[in-house]
Amino acid sequence: MIxxxxxxxxxxxxxxxxxxRFAGRSVILSGPNxxxxxxxxxxxxxxxPGRGLRSARLSDVRRQGAEGFGxxxxxxxxxxxxxxRLSIRSAPPRPERREARVDGEPASGPGVFLDYIALSxxxxxxxxxxxxxxxxxxRFLDRMTLTQxxxxxxxxxxxxxxMRQRTAALTGPRAPDPRLLSVLETQMAEAGVAVAAARRTTAAMLARGYxxxxxxxFPGAVVALEGMLEEALAERSASDVEAEFLETLAANRRRDAEAGRALSGPHRSDLHVTHADKDQPARLCSTGEQKALLIGLVLAGAAARKDSAEVPLVLLLDEVAAHLDADRREALAGILETLGCQAFMTGTDADLFAAWEGxxxxFAVRQGELVPLG
Ligand SMILES: Nc1ncnc2c1ncn2[C@@H]1O[C@H](COP(=O)(O)OP(=O)(O)OP(=O)(O)O)[C@@H](O)[C@H]1O
Ligand SMILES: [Mg+2]
Incomplete structure (x- = not known):
């Protein structure tokens, strides 16, 4: 497996x-806080793409006192x-910019490594x-969408x-140029419908994954999208929805100018998850049930792409074992093995990973070093 x-x-x-170096299997990292x-x-x-699992600024992830990182x-x-070989680095004078390379050659664009690796x-x-x-x-939904x-x-x-340019034009000191607004709104409508359609594909993929x-x-879940474009796409063609959204944007210029932002669009959408067996919204489930639902979502995403994806999926599961009882840990180890994707898992206690034996x-993590165990 890649x-x-x-x-x-x-x-x-x-x-x-x-x-x-890693052997290509899943990786467990245990060590103290x-x-x-x-x-x-x-x-x-x-x-x-994006700012990683801590949503950090790049200038915060470089080691304190260092000028850049790699x-x-x-x-x-x-x-x-x-x-x-994928690599990124940041260096002065632009610490917030990441320079990406594939096999040593500079690479760029919003989805720079997505042709090589999917991460969840x-x-x-x-x-x-x-x-x-x-x-x-x-954000969770969009990251999952990127993997497919x-x-x-x-x-x-x-x-x-x-959207940013439209807001800037609407709220700037001078009266906005209507032609510029039309161009920007046309771009928003086209890209916005693509965003919503891709999210719908993800929701359908999750259903297949379950x-x-x-x-x-891990409990099954019913995933529903709340959003004007996502809901409209369930009933009308993409070109109709795009034309409607364009009209909405043009009609709402004054309202959006007063608000200082666009009040409708796929940047306002939401993901609703319902615990399938209990028919209960996820937000009303217990802490442990919510955790199991989240893990289930990630596993369903991995299961759905198992046989079709061209790009390997790597899962990063921080502190995953801590919330799970022994049966669920055993089940998780088994599912990950069946899915055949590499997972990096962490925990403070090595014993929690007994189910992953073999x-x-x-590795034990000790002050910047990985020491193989067992
Ligand atoms: N920019 C930075 N430069 C240097 N050290 C940093 C920087 N950012 C974080 N650290 C340090 O890295 C150390 C390890 O952090 P990390 O979150 O990886 O620990 P952990 O092993 O996951 O611990 P826990 O079990 O508590 O989750 C922390 O002591 C933190 O202070
Ligand atoms: Mg940690």
Whole structure:
């Protein structure tokens, strides 16, 4: 299986430098608080679009006192472990810019590594996903969408850019040029419908994933999208929805100018998750049930793409074992093995990973070093 076979870090958070090879199986990282487990997962997460699993600014992830940082990962199979080399770095004078390379050649664009690796993650910070505001859920949905549709990164970024420019034009000191507004709104309508359509594909994919999982340890969920374009696409053609959205935007210029932002569009959408067996909204479920639902979503996403995806999926599961009882840990280890995707998992207690014996590589993390266990 294609997996991360080598990870190198330079001046990344607590790591002055690291050069670690992996066997291509799942990886367990155990160690005390503050030893660098989450940092390592975060480094890998920065190989996907956006700001990684901590939503950090790039100037915060470089090691304190260092001027820049570097992250490199080799992807490959048993025959050719270093088949593809992905790397990012940031350096002065532009610490917030990441320079990406594929096999040493500069690469750019909003979805820069999506043709090589898909990443999905769960962290303790997401434990409140179902009870907090829509924006984190939307981000979760969009990240999942990226794993099945790399073009989603381009459409999202085109939408955001056009929306920002429209807001700037509407709220600027001079009366906005109506022709400019039409151009920007046309871009928003086109990209916005692409964004909403891709999200709908993800929701359908999750439903397929649950059907494929057939696993009782993690509850099934019904996933519904709330959003003007997503809902309209359920009933009308993409071109009709695009034309309607364009009209809405043009009609709402004054309202949006007063609000200082666009009040309708796919940037306001939400993801509704219902615990299938209990027929209960996720936000009303217990803490442990919510955690199991989240893990189930990630696993359903992985299951849905198992036989079709051309790009390997790597899961980053921070502190995943802590919330699970022994049966669920056993089930998780089994499912990950069946899905055949590499997972990086962390925990403070090595004993929690007994179910992965023989199924994963296990390292103790000690002050910036990975020590093989067992
Ligand atoms: N920019 C930085 N430069 C240097 N050190 C940093 C930076 N950012 C974070 N750290 C340090 O990295 C250390 C390890 O953090 P990390 O979150 O990876 O620990 P962990 O092993 O996941 O711990 P826990 O079990 O508590 O989750 C922390 O002590 C933190 O202070
Ligand atoms: Mg941690």
């Amino acid at each position: 997996a991360i076979r080598r990870l190198t870090l330079r001046d990344f958070r607590s790591y002055p430098s690291l050069d670690q 503050g030893s660098g487990k989450t940092n390592l997962l975060e480094a890998i997460s920065l190989l996907s 992250i490199g990962a080799s992807l490959g199979g048993d025959e050719e472990p270093d088949e593809t 993650w769960l962290t303790p910070a997401q434990d409140r996903l179902f009870v907090e505001g829509a924006s984190e859920r939307r 549709d790399p073009a989603h990164a381009r459409a999202s970024s085109a939408y955001e850019t056009a 059907a494929a999982l057939q696993e009782g340890a 199924r994963a590589e296990h």
